[in-house]
Amino acid sequence: MKAMLCTELTGPDGLRLAELPDPTIGPGQVVVGIRACGVNFADTLIVQGKYQEKPPLPFVPGGEVAGDVLAVGDRVEHLRVGQRVAALCELGGFAEQVAVDAARCAPLPDAIDYASAAGFLIAYGTSHLALTRRAKLQAGETLLVHGAAGGVGLAAVEIGALLGATVIATASSAEKLVLARRYGAAYTIDYTQEDFVERVKSITGGQGADVIYDPVGGDVFDRSLRCIAWEGRLLVIGFASGRIPQPPAGLLLVKNISVVGLYWGAYAKRDPQVLTDSLAQLFAWQAAGQLKPHISAAYPLAETGAALQSLMERRSVGKVVVMTG
DSSP states (O other), X not given: OEEEEEOSSSGGGGEEEEEOOOOOOOTTEEEEEEEEEEEOHHHHHHTTTOSSSXXXXXXXXXXXXXXXXXXXXXXXXXXXXXXXXXXXXXXXXXXXXXXXXXXXXXXXXXXXXXXXXXXXXXXXXXXXXXXXXXXXXXXXXEEEESSTTSHHHHHHHHHXXXXXXXXXXXXXXXXXXXXXXXXXXXXXXXXXXSOHHHHHHHHTTTXXXXXXXXXXXXXXXXXXXXXXXXXXXXXXXXXXXXXXXOOOHHHHHHTTOEEEEOOTXXXXXXXXXXXXXXXXXXXXXXXXXXXXXXXXXXXXXXGHHHHHHXXXXXXXXXXXXXXXX
């Protein structure tokens, strides 16, 4: 099979198209013939050696795929050869095939295409668990979403609106904010043109946002603490800015602020039922037309490096996927 192999931790330049043996299957596993693989910010980190988990070289990155079941291992009863599935694989997704635990596969409704499914699991799964399980967002609350035109950010806007929150979206251009409005943002802020702290205070009558969704970190995190409500929850999703912030404990104390982390992938090992239940709800919403992933670009497998570069340079909106054929 063809696969994009990471041979050195130099970012996208460290990837090369290689011919690798087809995956072998173990008990409780299936082999998925990959049609599409989602591209995530974590992929840009892992090929630089900057991610929480550091697999030994060489490896094939890519953590979420959609395709068809090619083979079924022993003790697998809920999947069959030929079935359309979406799957979480941690590694191995930028390839034509991958072996994955059957428990991490979800049957794919016929109404959902491969590209949409591959760009769905991590972005929507992250945002859903962050907002519902970690921040416990309630209908009628105000949700501020940073990086609102990115993969996880746009998903947070859409899910937040679906849950009944008033969504305020920040992004770096008018074009990106138009997209955020289309996905449910009631208010938008171009942070290159205006101070988001003052604007959020104005929108909320000085109260601040009840929940702040932050995949950016750095200065954005620091300034978000200046426009968060009493008993507000600040969700730590990632650090696209490159700087991991250090929250001031005194400010957290006087405003009863909660800083809440979400490492979505950890649930696959620690409590996979949480992921299963979350994805079941998300697929039901998607099949009903209540969630519509925005796929802004699709790259062929050989151009995976360019797909990663588009995320690193923050040129992409919504989700980017790699197609194998």
